[in-house]
Amino acid sequence: MSKKFECVRVVIRCRPLNDTEKKDGHVCIVNMDTKNGQVTVRNPKVADEVPKQFTFDQIFDTQSLQENVYNQTAHPIVESVLEGYNGTIFAYGQTGTGKTHTMEGKDDPPTLRGIIPRTFDHIFQRIENMAKNKQFLVKVSFLELYNEEIRDLLSKNIKNKLEIRENPDTGIYIKDLSKFMIENPQEMREKLLHGRENRAVGATAMNQDSSRSHSLFQITVETNEIVQGQSHVTVGKLNLVDLAGSERQSKTHATGDRLKEAININQSLTTLGNVISALVDNKSQHIPYRDSKLTRLLQDSLGGNTKTVMIANIGPADYNFDETLSTLRYANRAKQIKNEPKINEDPKDAQIRQFQEEILNYQLKVGEV
Numbered sequence: 486m487s488k489k490f491e492c493v494r495v496v497i498r499c500r501p502l503n504d505t506e507k508k509d510g511h512v513c514i515v516n517m518d519t520k521n522g523q524v525t526v527r528n529p530k531v532a533d534e535v536p537k538q539f540t541f542d543q544i545f546d547t548q549s550l551q552e553n554v555y556n557q558t559a560h561p562i563v564e565s566v567l568e569g570y571n572g573t574i575f576a577y578g579q580t581g582t583g584k585t586h587t588m589e590g591k592d593d594p595p596t597l598r599g600i601i602p603r604t605f606d607h608i609f610q611r612i613e614n615m616a617k618n619k620q621f622l623v624k625v626s627f628l629e630l631y632n633e634e635i636r637d638l639l640s641k642n643i644k645n646k647l648e649i650r651e652n653p654d655t656g657i658y659i660k661d662l663s664k665f666m667i668e669n670p671q672e673m674r675e676k677l678l679h680g681r682e683n684r685a686v687g688a689t690a691m692n693q694d695s696s697r698s699h700s701l702f703q704i705t706v707e708t709n710e711i712v713q714g715q716s717h718v719t720v721g722k723l724n725l726v727d728l729a730g731s732e733r734q735s736k737t738h739a740t741g742d743r744l745k746e747a748i749n750i751n752q753s754l755t756t757l758g759n760v761i762s763a764l765v766d767n768k769s770q771h772i773p774y775r776d777s778k779l780t781r782l783l784q785d786s787l788g789g790n791t792k793t794v795m796i797a798n799i800g801p802a803d804y805n806f807d808e809t810l811s812t813l814r815y816a817n818r819a820k821q822i823k824n825e826p827k828i829n830e831d832p833k834d835a836q837i838r839q840f841q842e843e844i845l846n847y848q849l850k851v852g853e854v
């Protein structure tokens with residue numbers, strides 16, 4: 486199969502000014518020209534400075550709807566995952582700019598649902614409408630990365646720390662990470678809720694703040710298609726990543742454990758920035774993926790075999806000028822990363838053939854056979 490390069494797709498989303506910001510008299514310094522994909526930021530401290538302008542694949546202004554964000558970012562990636570590609574959607578940005586709103590949103594009203602719950606319905610709707618000669622096996626995992634430690638949010642003992650391993654055939658994986666076979670969107674939603682609860686409980690028990698950790702919800706779709714009596718297996722993996730806030734330590738005034746945490750968050754986000762720079766700088770031979778667990782986990786999504794969308798979230802207010810500019814610069818560099826996605830065909834670790842019986846049961850339940 487011929488190799489095809491494609492760039493990481495980078496989109497920007499700006500949240501509205503919130504009530505506190507309005508009450509405190511803050512003003513909006515960000516202009517979003519959605520037609521031309523241009524974001525302009527004005528420096529509130531220097532009145533005659535020329536505003537900084539950036540152009541992106543797509544931008545979503547303060548009025549953007551969750552449904553549109555899904556359709557224009559996640560939808561094509563999910564379709565590709567069902568064809569056997571790997572896909573990654575990750576939200577980047579300063580604390581409070583809307584990463585969790587974008588990735589998870591709220592269940593009520595349903596219009597506020599974010600990307601992760603919308604993927605559940607999308608995947609199972611497509612499965613039910615697919616050709617009868619195709620069978621599917623869907624699995625999920627959910628983990629968080631906090632202070633450079635990986636924890637399984639769906640395991641009984643979330644205090645256990647997991648290790649990253651590499652398989653020469655299938656790439657990076659996490660040893661002992663639990664995976665659950667899922668038969669419908671509701672079951673998947675339950676796993677998301679269960680993981681979220683574990684994240685909150687674990688955060689309290691370990692005196693940590695869950696919004697200071699990175700989270701990764703992973704969905705694997707194995708497909709078995711029978712063509713002229715021959716079975717043909719593809720495996721697509723979808724990574725849904727909500728990163729911790731990217732603000733600088735000086736602004737958070739952190740000390741003690743909070744400072745350690747901030748340094749580790751910054752360490753992984755700084756390494757993410759270094760990886761992005763090394764990938765887009767043609768002179769770099771060495772890509773420092775191994776300098777943080779986050780970049781190891783995202784290795785395949787940045788310069789690897791994955792279709793990737795980065796959603797960079799920003800706030801509109803004047804007092805966040807430095808952070809907003811830094812996010813836009815970070816995102817601007819990421820646009821140049823080239824990936825080489827390809828369909829994962831007949832991988833050795835595909836489980837679908839072992840599970841024919843369960844799949845048949847599933848099909849009986851949804852009335853397909």
Ligand SMILES: Nc1ncnc2c1ncn2[C@@H]1O[C@H](COP(=O)(O)OP(=O)(O)OP(=O)(O)O)[C@@H](O)[C@H]1O
Pocket residue numbers: 499500501547578579580581582583584585586587696697728729730798
């Ligand atoms: N586009 C938006 N429209 C309306 N409200 C928004 C939008 N984006 C974010 N918000 C609101 O702003 C607040 C902060 O958003 P959110 O928690 O998603 O930020 P975050 O970037 O995930 O922060 P953290 O890094 O601390 O996890 C929430 O109350 C959220 O509902």
